[in-house]
Amino acid sequence: MDQPPSGPNAGIAAGQAEQHRTAFLLRRLWADWVSPYRGRILLITLCTILVGAASSGYAFVIRWIFDALEKKDADFLVLAPVLIVAVTATKGFASLAQILLTNGVTSHVEANMQAALYNSMIDADLHQSAEEAPASLTQRFSSDFAVIREALTRLVTVVFRDIAIVIGSVASMLWNDWQLTLVAVAIVPLAGQPIASLGRKLRRVARTTQERLGQMAADVLESLAAARIAKTYQMEPYLKRRAADGFEAVRRLRVKAANQRARLEPLLEVGGGVAVAAVLAIIGWRITRGESSIGQFVAFLTALLIAAQPIRSVGNINVLVQEAMASLERFYRLADRTPTIVDAPSARPLALSGGEIAFADVGFSYGEAAPALADVSFIAAAGRTTALVGRSGSGKSTLMSLVPRLYDVDAGSVLIDGQDVRDVTIASLRGAIAFVSQDNVLFDDTVAANIAFGREGADEAAVKAAAASAFAHDFIMALPEGYETRIGTGGSRLSGGQRQRLALARAFLRDAPILLLDEATSALDAESEAAIQAALAELMVGRTVLVIAHRLSTIRQADCIVVLDQGRVAEMGSHDELVERDGLYAGFARMQFAGM
Numbered sequence: 001m002d003q004p005p006s007g008p009n010a011g012i013a014a015g016q017a018e019q020h021r022t023a024f025l026l027r028r029l030w031a032d033w034v035s036p037y038r039g040r041i042l043l044i045t046l047c048t049i050l051v052g053a054a055s056s057g058y059a060f061v062i063r064w065i066f067d068a069l070e071k072k073d074a075d076f077l078v079l080a081p082v083l084i085v086a087v088t089a090t091k092g093f094a095s096l097a098q099i100l101l102t103n104g105v106t107s108h109v110e111a112n113m114q115a116a117l118y119n120s121m122i123d124a125d126l127h128q129s130a131e132e133a134p135a136s137l138t139q140r141f142s143s144d145f146a147v148i149r150e151a152l153t154r155l156v157t158v159v160f161r162d163i164a165i166v167i168g169s170v171a172s173m174l175w176n177d178w179q180l181t182l183v184a185v186a187i188v189p190l191a192g193q194p195i196a197s198l199g200r201k202l203r204r205v206a207r208t209t210q211e212r213l214g215q216m217a218a219d220v221l222e223s224l225a226a227a228r229i230a231k232t233y234q235m236e237p238y239l240k241r242r243a244a245d246g247f248e249a250v251r252r253l254r255v256k257a258a259n260q261r262a263r264l265e266p267l268l269e270v271g272g273g274v275a276v277a278a279v280l281a282i283i284g285w286r287i288t289r290g291e292s293s294i295g296q297f298v299a300f301l302t303a304l305l306i307a308a309q310p311i312r313s314v315g316n317i318n319v320l321v322q323e324a325m326a327s328l329e330r331f332y333r334l335a336d337r338t339p340t341i342v343d344a345p346s347a348r349p350l351a352l353s354g355g356e357i358a359f360a361d362v363g364f365s366y367g368e369a370a371p372a373l374a375d376v377s378f379i380a381a382a383g384r385t386t387a388l389v390g391r392s393g394s395g396k397s398t399l400m401s402l403v404p405r406l407y408d409v410d411a412g413s414v415l416i417d418g419q420d421v422r423d424v425t426i427a428s429l430r431g432a433i434a435f436v437s438q439d440n441v442l443f444d445d446t447v448a449a450n451i452a453f454g455r456e457g458a459d460e461a462a463v464k465a466a467a468a469s470a471f472a473h474d475f476i477m478a479l480p481e482g483y484e485t486r487i488g489t490g491g492s493r494l495s496g497g498q499r500q501r502l503a504l505a506r507a508f509l510r511d512a513p514i515l516l517l518d519e520a521t522s523a524l525d526a527e528s529e530a531a532i533q534a535a536l537a538e539l540m541v542g543r544t545v546l547v548i549a550h551r552l553s554t555i556r557q558a559d560c561i562v563v564l565d566q567g568r569v570a571e572m573g574s575h576d577e578l579v580e581r582d583g584l585y586a587g588f589a590r591m592q593f594a595g596m
Contacts, residue, residue: 022321025328033109034152040105044156047098052167054091061087102157110149113331114141120335126406127367128337140334144327151324154317208253341405341426349428353417354382355513355544357403363411364398372398373567376412380560385545387555389585390564396548399564400516403546404430416514434510438519440499442491447476447502448483450491454506466509469535472501508539515540517547552592561585 034041061083121129121137357380365371373395380386388396401407402414405421414421421429434454442450451466452458458466463483467473475498479485491499507515517536533554549555556575563570563578563585570584578585 021329022325025325025332028332029152029328033113034105037105037108040101041156044098044101044105047094047101048163050094051091051098052163054087054094099157102153105156106149106153109152110145113148113335114145117141117331117335120337123339124337125339125341126401128339137334140327140330144330147320147324147327148331151317151320154320341408343425344423347423347425350416350419350424350432352432352513355432356380356382356417357386357514357544357546358415358418359399359402359412360415361412362399362402362409362414364402364407364409371410371567376564376567376569378560378562378569378572380544380546382417382544383542384559385540385547385555385557387558387561388546388548388564389552389555389561389588390570394564395567396564397518400518400546400548403514403516404433404435432512433514433516434507434512435516436503436507436518440491440503442487442494442499442502444486444489446481446484446486447479450487450502451505451509454509455511458509462509463505466505467502469508469539470501470505471535472498472505475501504535508535513543515543515545517545517549519548519550552589 061080117140359376359378359380362373362376363371364373376395376399378386388399390396398407402409403416403421405426408422416424416429416432443453447467448460448463451463454466455462460483464473467476467483476483476485485493487493487502491502494502507517547555547558552575555561558575560572561575561578562572563583565584571578571581573581575589579589580586
């Protein structure tokens with residue numbers, strides 16, 4: 001079997017692989033995001049050519065001026081100021097146009113890439129979303145895109161312009177003295193290999209830094225969200241130490257990257273110094289022999305000095321590009337994810353006749369973990385209420401998540417009116433379902449907007465009717481701006497019961513034939529719960545309802561109660577039937593109803 005290269009060959013192979021990967025990513029960046037703006041890119045290129053031509057024009061004008069001084073050509077000396085103004089004006093206005101056009105292109109590219117990344121995150125399956133902390137994902141929209149935007153701007157604004165300046169300057173140098181030009185150009189590649197090596201190292205450091213920044217953001221957000229429990233348990237010192245460790249890790253990585261970048265400056269400085277020294281030595285020798293004029297010398301040196309700064313910029317850009325490649329790799333790793341829960345090629349809209357839900361030998365597990373469900377079979381009758389009961393971790397929420405295909409079964413099938421949910425379109429399936437979870441997801445928006453999340457395009461009257469059905473209208477009207485009151489991040493300006501009632505209002509607004517309730521009344525006080533239960537009883541009429549509730553008092557009237565234990569169906573029946581059997585459910589009932 002072939003062995004991977006080692007020693008110097010390993011370094012060469014790694015460098016070549018990195019170059020190929022960089023070239024691939026740059027081609028893809030162009031094809032996917034930059035090429036739609038090729039018209040503006042062409043204008044930027046034209047401006048770049050003007051900047052390069054104007055920059056190299058300095059050397060020509062200076063040589064003509066010195067030659068005119070030697071010849072005492074008064075006519076040309078009068079024209080010289082006009083030429084200098086023309087050259088500087090051309091360069092100045094061309095540079096401004098290039099910057100404005102570049103800013104427009106890069107801002108569009110960044111916004112389009114951010115939208116694509118966001119869409120990918122929203123479309124991802126739940127198991128894909130769980131692979132990385134939300135704070136780490138959102139961090140990519142700031143730090144990663146900042147690096148990509150900077151690199152893209154520098155590539156278009158600086159590199160194109162500087163390359164044009166270098167080309168123009170070299171052309172001027174060749175026109176003045178082609179032999180000296182060869183001497184100067186021969187020295188530049190000597191710094192190429194060290195620059196490339198530094199770039200590869202920085203790319204690895206940048207990749208690690210971005211990942212560590214994401215973890216740090218996740219840790220900070222997690223700590224702030226846990227402020228109440230942290231203070232209660234006096235865990236502030238632990239959280240401070242953990243955060244300090246994260247900050248220190250990022251600091252070390254940033255220092256490492258800064259030190260790597262700092263090593264580039266001496267290489268470029270020494271290379272430029274050697275080139276200028278060699279030119280001075282040779283041309284000085286020529287002038288003493290009468291083989292070169294002072295005008296030729298000044299023009300050549302001017303062109304060389306004009307080219308020096310752009311050459312340094314091009315050398316520095318490799319560092320920035322390598323850092324951007326690390327961010328671009330992270331971008332494509334997420335943007336390229338393909339959801340696995342999609343419509344089958346032959347999927348058809350769900351044809352509802354009653355809304356019966358059947359679980360047939362269902363098996364499911366989260367990755368490599370032990371099965372969460374095994375051989376689960378039962379029927380939730382159409383237009384009836386079926387309750388799921390069991391200890392925490394018995395599989396209740398997992399079972400409910402399979403109905404709208406938030407996950408797909410590993411074995412068996414879930415059927416609605418005899419149709420496998422995998423054989424119908426996702427849009428029609430989820431359009432037939434209303435879902436209220438114990439985890440109220442509310443947005444930092446108005447009350448009306450949060451309720452309307454249940455049905456896109458709902459009018460004001462429908463929103464208010466849904467709120468009234470959820471017994472939320474009165475407290476909403478007591479808010480400072482009524483339905484237009486912003487409720488803060490996650491509904492932080494509302495109480496737990498108020499947040500729950502807004503979530504229930506969404507379900508009323510949805511008005512779907514299948515209703516999934518996962519601890520829907522868990523955050524309500526006794527008075528509110530009684531009112532909501534009455535409203536829910538009315539909402540449940542004629543609908544197929546799956547309900548999870550730890551408080552058995554809320555499900556005593558369910559048509560069927562399915563008791564789950566360790567991912568399997570332990571028993572089924574009505575409340576009275578299950579109590580009479582004296583099984584697992586009867587034990588739950590005795591614990592909850594004791595003393596009542």
